[in-house]
Amino acid sequence: MATSTVTRLADLTVDAASLIADIEAYLAEQAPRTAHPLVTKTTDQLIAEALAAPAAVDEQHAPALEAPRRLWRIIPDWALALTPARRLHGAGRQITVVQHLELTALVLQQYGHHRGGLRSRSGRRCILGAQSVLYRLGYGDEETAEAAGRAMQNVLGGRGVEEPYHAWNDRPGRDLGDALQLIREAISTYNG
Template sequence: MAVQTLTAPAPQLVDEAALLVREIEQYLAARVRATAHPLLTKTTAELIAEALGATPASAAPGAAPVLTAPPRALRILPDWVLNFPLLRQLHGGGRRISVAEHLELTALVIERYGWHRGALRSASGRRCILGAQAVLFRLGYGDEATALAAGHRLQAVLTLRGITEPYPHWNDAPHRTRDEVLALVRTAATDARQADR
């Protein structure tokens, strides 16, 4: 067995990984803005501009962030590259997220990278459900307990539908579609959010 030496990723790959982290952070910030009281979602500059009757240059509160597809180099990064401490620290290290947020971000990763069956990822960077969860975990969004709880939520939705096979196997079924996968993940996210209330 050959020993693989890990070298730091090229600066371009670090920049592209930062793009994914920025998109995740924008998504999480938009979720907070959409559910928080309007006064709590505004910056000081926005409050001052509003008080003076001016229109702030920033986007309207609660507006969804504009997300772009990740560059090809980021989509094809090997998963082990995401384990570098530098990439995990691009957003300040590990970040606690809820199970619902983990599932919503899992859907976001599948939407951005594309969906895959038969392996965690394809050569072009498309991800299955488990592969999308792994990206989040490796970037420090949530911990192992969050990912496991999200898996239990996914499995619970399938069980309610009378499906007993594990969700990774369900994902890999030959007739499975991307839309079915996204619907499962989003249903599990909704269930998790309602359970947290």
């Protein structure tokens, strides 16, 4: 029995380290660039001010995450916070609302989409379940996740949908493409 526990913990650590490394690589690409060391505003902020519009979302820089192995996908969400890789790399990492939305889409793409609950037995996630993965790994906080939820809710409100986005996600026929479209619209219209 001890051997199987060690194997599972090792697999979990490798899977967690791999996912967190990919998220960290994505966040490093998103790091603000400054025009000159003496300039305190980032290049993107200066451009946005000059154009008097928010900076455009660059969908080409989304990282290609490796699909998580089965063990990593099916462990309980509370266990994500206990992984050694999370404590090493992801604990308390602040991200923006747009980054949270982009990473939520990545989790859905890698784990698969689910309706009718936060997760399936095989590890597929609904939108709220994908947000939970990020939160449990330490990326962002409750305020960030709630703001991302409001951004998605605003998109649905613009479509005339009054139900919460997590209930919308659970409707029969809803699929990964629908969920990703909602997230993309929330990213493009977010004005935080």
